[in-house]
Amino acid sequence: MFNKKECVAMLLAGGQGSRLYALTQKVAKPAVPFGGKYRIIDFPLSNCVNSGIDTVGVLTQYQPLVMNDYIGNGQPWDLDRVHGGVHILAPYQSQTGADWYQGTANAIYQNLSFIERYDPEYVIILSGDHIYKMDYDKMLSFHKEKGAAATIAVINVPIDEASRFGIMFAHEDGQIYDFVEKPPEPKSTLASMGIYIFTYDILKKYLTENEMDESENNSKDFGKDIIPALLRDNQKLYAYRFDGYWKDVGTIDSLWEANMDLINPNIPIDLYDPSWKIYSRNPALPPQVIGKSAKIQNSMVTEGCVIDGTVDFSMLSDGVIIEKDAIVTDSILMPGAVIRSGAKVEYAIIGENSEICDGAHVGRRPEDMPNRDEWGVAVVGQDIKISSGKVVAPKEIISESI
Amino acid sequence: MGTSNMGKVLGLVFANMHDSTVKDLTKARTMGSILFGGRYRMIDFPLSNFVNSGISTVGVITKYNYQSLIDHLGTGREWDLSRKKGGLYLLPPFSNVESKLYRGRLEALYGVLNFIKSVHAEYVLMSDCDVVANIDYKPVLSAHIQSGADITCITHTGQYNTELIKSSTVLSIDSNNVVKDVLIGSNLSGVCTLSLNMFIIKKNFLVDLVQTAIAQGRYSFERDILQSKLGELKIVAYEYSGYFKKIYSEKSYFEANMDLLNIDNCKELFTLRRPIYTKVRDNAPSKYGLNSHVANSLVADGCVIDGTVENSVLFRGVNIGKGVTVKNAILMQDTIIGDGSKVQNVITDKNVSIANDRTLISSDDYPMFIGKGASV
Numbered sequence: 141m142f143n144k145k146e147c148v149a150m151l152l153a154g155g156q157g158s159r160l161y162a163l164t165q166k167v168a169k170p171a172v173p174f175g176g177k178y179r180i181i182d183f184p185l186s187n188c189v190n191s192g193i194d195t196v197g198v199l200t201q202y203q204p205l206v207m208n209d210y211i212g213n214g215q216p217w218d219l220d221r222v223h224g225g226v227h228i229l230a231p232y233q234s235q236t237g238a239d240w241y242q243g244t245a246n247a248i249y250q251n252l253s254f255i256e257r258y259d260p261e262y263v264i265i266l267s268g269d270h271i272y273k274m275d276y277d278k279m280l281s282f283h284k285e286k287g288a289a290a291t292i293a294v295i296n297v298p299i300d301e302a303s304r305f306g307i308m309f310a311h312e313d314g315q316i317y318d319f320v321e322k323p324p325e326p327k328s329t330l331a332s333m334g335i336y337i338f339t340y341d342i343l344k345k346y347l348t349e350n351e352m353d354e355s356e357n358n359s360k361d362f363g364k365d366i367i368p369a370l371l372r373d374n375q376k377l378y379a380y381r382f383d384g385y386w387k388d389v390g391t392i393d394s395l396w397e398a399n400m401d402l403i404n405p406n407i408p409i410d411l412y413d414p415s416w417k418i419y420s421r422n423p424a425l426p427p428q429v430i431g432k433s434a435k436i437q438n439s440m441v442t443e444g445c446v447i448d449g450t451v452d453f454s455m456l457s458d459g460v461i462i463e464k465d466a467i468v469t470d471s472i473l474m475p476g477a478v479i480r481s482g483a484k485v486e487y488a489i490i491g492e493n494s495e496i497c498d499g500a501h502v503g504r505r506p507e508d509m510p511n512r513d514e515w516g517v518a519v520v521g522q523d524i525k526i527s528s529g530k531v532v533a534p535k536e537i538i539s540e541s542i
Numbered sequence: 543m544g545t546s547n548m549g550k551v552l553g554l555v556f557a558n559m560h561d562s563t564v565k566d567l568t569k570a571r572t573m574g575s576i577l578f579g580g581r582y583r584m585i586d587f588p589l590s591n592f593v594n595s596g597i598s599t600v601g602v603i604t605k606y607n608y609q610s611l612i613d614h615l616g617t618g619r620e621w622d623l624s625r626k627k628g629g630l631y632l633l634p635p636f637s638n639v640e641s642k643l644y645r646g647r648l649e650a651l652y653g654v655l656n657f658i659k660s661v662h663a664e665y666v667l668m669s670d671c672d673v674v675a676n677i678d679y680k681p682v683l684s685a686h687i688q689s690g691a692d693i694t695c696i697t698h699t700g701q702y703n704t705e706l707i708k709s710s711t712v713l714s715i716d717s718n719n720v721v722k723d724v725l726i727g728s729n730l731s732g733v734c735t736l737s738l739n740m741f742i743i744k745k746n747f748l749v750d751l752v753q754t755a756i757a758q759g760r761y762s763f764e765r766d767i768l769q770s771k772l773g774e775l776k777i778v779a780y781e782y783s784g785y786f787k788k789i790y791s792e793k794s795y796f797e798a799n800m801d802l803l804n805i806d807n808c809k810e811l812f813t814l815r816r817p818i819y820t821k822v823r824d825n826a827p828s829k830y831g832l833n834s835h836v837a838n839s840l841v842a843d844g845c846v847i848d849g850t851v852e853n854s855v856l857f858r859g860v861n862i863g864k865g866v867t868v869k870n871a872i873l874m875q876d877t878i879i880g881d882g883s884k885v886q887n888v889i890t891d892k893n894v895s896i897a898n899d900r901t902l903i904s905s906d907d908y909p910m911f912i913g914k915g916a917s918v
Contacts, residue, residue: 176827177843215619216822403829411826412846422822426812427580427842427856429805437834442827443581443843446805456827 143223145195145258147280147337149188150251152244153181153268154201159391162521162539163474163491167206169390170268173474173492175402175411176442176457178420179210180389183273184266185217185226186418191276193264195224197254199247201240204230216421229254243360249347255340263343265336265362271398272333272386273409273416279380280337286314289342289375292367293335295382305331306363308379316377321363330379333386336362346370385409392537396489396517399455399472403438423458423475433464449479457492466496471503474522483526487515487534491522502532509534547683548596552663552745555588556650558605559670559739563709563790566911567891571610574602574671576789577874577892579802579811580842580857583614584789586820587676588669589621594816595679599628599661603650605635605643614821621819633657646761651752659749666748670739674787674798676811676818677740682780686742691778693768695721696740698786704731709790711737711764713779721777724769735779737764738786785810796889796909799855799872803838825858833864849879863898870906888912 157169164172170181181198188196196219200207207228214226229251231240241247248255248265255263262283264276274293283291294308302323308330309318320326346366350358358365370377385408387398401407411418425444430436436451444459449466456462460473463481471485476493479485483496488503496502503518516535520526525541532538557574567576574585585602592600600623604611611632617623618630633654635643644650647668651658658666665686667679677696686694697713707728713735714723724737741763743751751767760766768777785807787798802808812818825844830836835850844859849866856862857874863881870887873879877890880898887904891914896902900918904910912918 216824405831412829412844417824418826419824422824424817424819426808426818427840428828429803429808430836430839430841431805432838434837436830436836438832439830440827441830441841451830 143258145224145260147193147195147262147264147276148224148255148258148260149184149193149196149264149266149276150248150255151181151184151188151196151198151266151268152247153198153207154241154247155267155269155390156202157269157390160395161392161537162519162524163392163395163489164203165539166203166522168200168202168204168268171203171207171210172389172395173457174271174389174395175399175418176440176455178418180271181207181211181268182217182418182420183271184268185211185219186416187272187274187276188266189217189219189419190416191274193276194219194221195258195260196226197229197251198226198268199229199241199251201231201247204228210421212421217419224258227254243365244362245347245350245366246360248343249351249360252344252347260340263338263340265334265338267334269390270334270386270388271401271409272382273384273418274335274382274386276335276337279335282314282380283337283339283378286378287376288337288378289339290367290370291337291378291380292316293333293382294330294379295333295386296329297331299326299329302326302329302331306334306367307331310379314378314380316371316379319367319371319377330381332363333382334363336367337380342370342375392489392517392519396472396487400453400470403440403453403455425458431464434462449481470505488518488520488532490520491524493522494520494524494526496520496526497528497530499529500526500531502526504534506534546596546680547665547687548680549598550664551597551599551679551683551742552658552661552666553588553592553597553600554651554654554658554666554668555585555592555600555602556647556668556670557585557602557608557611559647560672560709560790561605561607563672564792564795566792566913567795568607570607570914572604572607572671573789575608575610575614576671576795577857578674578789578795579799580840580855581823582818582820584671584674585611585614586621586818587674588671589623590816590818591669591675591677591679592667593621593623593819595677597667597679598623598625599631599663601631601633601654601657601661603633603654605650608632608634616821620821628661631657644761647763648752648755648766649761651748651763652756655749655752658745661745663745666743666745668739668741668743672789673738673740674789674811675738675782675785676813676816677782677784678816679742682782683742685780686778689719689778690776692743692747692775693777694742695768695777695779696738697735697779697781698738698783699733699735699781700786701733702736704729706788706790706794707731707734707736710788711739711768713737715779719779719781721768721772721779724764724772724777726764726769735781736788737768737779738782738788739764792889792911793908796872799840800853800870802840802855803853808840823858828856831864834862857892870909872909891916894918 153170157164219226428445431448448464449462457475482498561568623630828845831848842858882899
């Protein structure tokens with residue numbers, strides 16, 4: 141077939157991201173700004189194009205407006221192709237009815253006709269809430285070499301964090317013999333990264349069978365239903381070990397940490413490597429203007445920023461304004477955030493286009509807390525104004541102007 | 543859009559005009575591809591101004607050294623000029639067997655006359671690449687139509703130094719903005735009205751003017767049309783009063799870059815309503831390390847700064863090592879300053895690399911220039 145592709149990527153970007161609270165009120169999780177000039181989805185999309193995968197279906201469902209607008213025709217990622225390219229796949233109405241995506245497996249099932257158009261040998265399933273740089277082509281070679289039905293990318297996690305993940309049990313050669321979703325007492329540290337490569341015929345068979353299963357405990361989910369079904373049938377399931385940087389950014393704390401990781405010279409994620417660029421949609425803003433009273437250290441700053449205050453250990457997105465005598469430390473400022481003269485922002489995430497007025501104080505340093513247990517990152521949502529002199533306590537999440 | 547005439551305008555950019563005024567910078571490139579303001583090239587200003595004014599058919603006239611320009615422009619997509627109808631046309635010299643390297647604007651136009659004739663347009667708007675400005679051409683065209691002018695010249699009036707005036711065409715105008723006198727290379731000083739070498743003219747009329755002039759062996763638009771035909775033609779000035787800087791020497795290039803350190807100038811030039819577009823390089827944000835100290839500077843993305851930077855312009859991908867001091871400098875794309883070096887009053891071209899512990903200090907009134915790809 142003219143349009144044939146060896147491997148098609150399906151990117152699950154429908155996640156509401158409810159654990160990001162105020163930050164996902166207006167956008168889906170994968171569209172949350174990250175790392176100064178990116179959105180979370182830039183990482184899997186850039187990985188795809190850098191790995192030679194030029195056909196990507198992006199499955200959206202929750203708050204799709206910003207995401208659709210952001211992805212557009214895919215040009216920023218070089219995914220505007222004559223054949224293939226990036227396609228937004230929203231739930232649609234068919235003759236048999238209209239359904240929201242009910243689970244990750246169901247979302248792919250509803251879009252089998254998209255995949256079929258490219259007649260692929262393999263399908264790679266990705267999620268839109270992880271920060272990492274990975275060559276999917278190497279994983280695909282591994283999958284082919286093993287003659288696997290499915291290959292799951294895994295990473296070693298600390299044993300005390302293992303209960304948050306799907307945990308694999310694999311033989312020396314990588315073949316998986318058991319899998320437990322979020323075990324309370326984990327006995328292995330091989331965590332699923334939520335990246336699956338399937339041989340397409342097998343994927344189609346299992347998705348179709350899963351769809352027929354009308355039992356109540358079918359959640360139509362890869363981790364809960366599809367992978368266990370493959371194991372039950374003794375299909376060849378392999379774990380592909382990844383040892384680079386990988387971080388789930390599904391919570392306020394992990395989002396904050398992952399941003400801070402980019403600033404930390406000891407953390408191995410390099411955004412300055414010309415051979416593996418992370419692409420993003422460019423806002424056409426002028427260079428950053430650093431004023432006479434500015435003091436910036438240990439921070440990342442991008443285009444359109446105007447900085448005249450003090451910035452330390454912080455991540456500043458495009459168009460951020462920090463006035464003279466404003467102090468920003470250990471914080472993430474999303475696009476268009478404005479910190480007025482005399483305001484103080486510590487250990488906080490400030491959402492898009494929000495304004496922190498004179499004398500307001502957002503967040504606190506953990507060492508300034510009488511009780512450390514009450515400490516946490518403070519969050520100000522999108523389009524919010526914190527008026528003069530107001531205080532936002534640590535851990536507090538502000539979703540309306542005060 | 544139905545009421546706007548901007549769709550009937552062909553934009554023409556002269557990429558090589560005035561190359562000789564900044565010889566160091568144009569050694570391997572055109573005036574239009576000179577890097578400016580941290581992340582731009584000079585041609586970004588006329589192209590963005592055209593596009594923001596609703597002009598979507600643009601021809602770029604080149605002469606030589608245009609490889610860097612071709613790289614920069616690509617398909618024109620970054621300026622939204624990759625179109626099915628109209629879009630960006632790169633017009634190299636030698637478009638027909640008789641054409642030769644042009645001597646002036648009229649010969650340059652003659653070389654691309656077939657292109658001009660073939661474009662569906664009623665008006666032509668010409669611009670060079672030596673002016674840094676953010677101009678809305680819509681009111682200029684309206685004024686041109688309303689005044690019934692044969693040619694409208696965009697002007698800027700102010701107090702300028704003699705060198706700038708000498709490099710420009712100076713107009714004297716009456717109370718109705720009609721041009722009464724045209725001076726080229728004059729020794730005037732004080733307040734005067736400069737032509738920005740941006741002209742609006744009816745397409746068919748321009749074609750006639752060019753054909754007649756070439757038949758008579760004339761090639762200078764300024765001398766042989768504006769000056770010589772002042773009595774016959776109605777030439778009207780349109781005053782642009784926004785941000786304006788002209789590049790007419792290396793010193794003026796240095797000063798124009800430094801002028802953007804004033805935030806008010808920056809805001810006026812890069813107004814959000816009419817963005818200046820440029821080629822996207824997909825650099826990561828800039829990283830300010832421990833012990834970095836940056837003040838009064840313009841910094842593009844992709845820089846890694848571990849030293850002190852003051853009163854300087856850093857282009858994309860510049861690397862400032864530990865213990866470095868950079869003052870009053872323009873460091874173009876991918877310049878590397880090694881640990882412990884001191885750099886003052888210096889312009890480095892692209893990909894310049896300065897080793898550790900070097901001192902490069904020039905005088906305040908004349909910046910040192912270090913050519914493309916040099917290692918010090």
